[in-house]
Amino acid sequence: MALSKTMKRKVDVENRSFNDDWTEKYAFIMPTFRNASPVCLICSETVAVAKEYNLRRHHNTKHSNFKVSYPEQSEARQRKIATLKSAYSRASGIITRTLTDQERVTCASLQAAWALCRHNRPFTESEVLKECIITVLEELASDKSMDRIIASVKQVPLSASTNARRVHVLAEQVQKAVIDGVKEAKYFSLAIDESTDNTDISQLCVFVRYFDGKEFREELLALLPLEDNTTADIIFGKLEDFF
Template identity: 30%
Template sequence: MFGSSLQQPSTIVKAIYSVAMLIAKKIKPFSDGELVKDSLEAVIKDVLPDKSKLFSSIILSRQNICHRIEEDISAEIAVTLRDKINQLRVYSLAFDESTDISDTSQLMIFIRGLNDSFQVTEEMLNILNLKDTTRGEDVFQAIENCLAKNSLNFGTPSGLTTGGAPALVGKNKGAVKLLMDKLGCRGIKINDIFIIHC
């Protein structure tokens, strides 16, 4: 059952990632990794005492779990999302600005699209802190940067959905207006884009 594969570092690393993924999926504190390790060691000590030394090399500290989730797993998710986005034939964006409990303005950006196989992708692209102001230009710039970061050019969106704040839907300087101007400059028929706001 626990053969020589446990002696390989790659197997131990895989085990650490598996525990980190479980902790993230269950939305548990990162420090629960230490409880998992203690539990594993207690079980192995009673069931397979000769293998207990192998399990002591598994590091499930709060810092290690945090590193695996925040950097490694999230980077893999971002790459997967970017690959899905690059396969979209058409897409629509939804974005809204909100203020959190600490009075920080945040912009949420969602994408929904269809690929050549008619598979629907619906994902949150990003939540961005809007540092200083929440003018239409600031929101537009944040959206533009997010799309560039995710390798999504301003191709042909089929729709835009936003909240009704003036910074988003303002007639002259709202983020939607600035986005439509940018698309128009690229020769895209902006009259074909379906726009909804609350």
């Protein structure tokens, strides 16, 4: 516990903001939106933490020929970086815009699916949830301003099949975020356990612990089905296939 706090303070003391010099040195840029991560102008990949070591490692590992073609502090490098920045700006379309009604509806559907999962509720209850929300809003509505909100709620897709698709998307995003964090970590450790799901299929629970540049994190990395007897060879094979 004390070690975690000490390391967190040590990292926080370092320069956590993006240094503009890193753009020319490592071809990275920091987007302006909230909670953004540094983006490589060459391959468009991101790194989890805005730390010079992470950017330098990515650049030297994946783009080692860049400094050969475009030596540091040369005019050729400056022109190339300017071209990459311009291309990134056009591709990303850095224009702030408000969410459309359809995007808000989709976001609401994802939030509802996420809430049902957190409370371990069946997706078949989602339509009941929607009916409850509409009923409450109609009772609270005292003027016409609520009519648009009620109409938007009615448009939110909350069928069982829709929620199943939503949760699949959420699960993929959560797992990708964990995997990206592990890839950026210098070291990580694994812990495994066995559990049984509601269909009586044994599941290998894989937990990972790593340092993300700010603090130690412990996350569920994967659930791997165990169809056969649980032996050391089978467990090792499952982990080997996953990685």
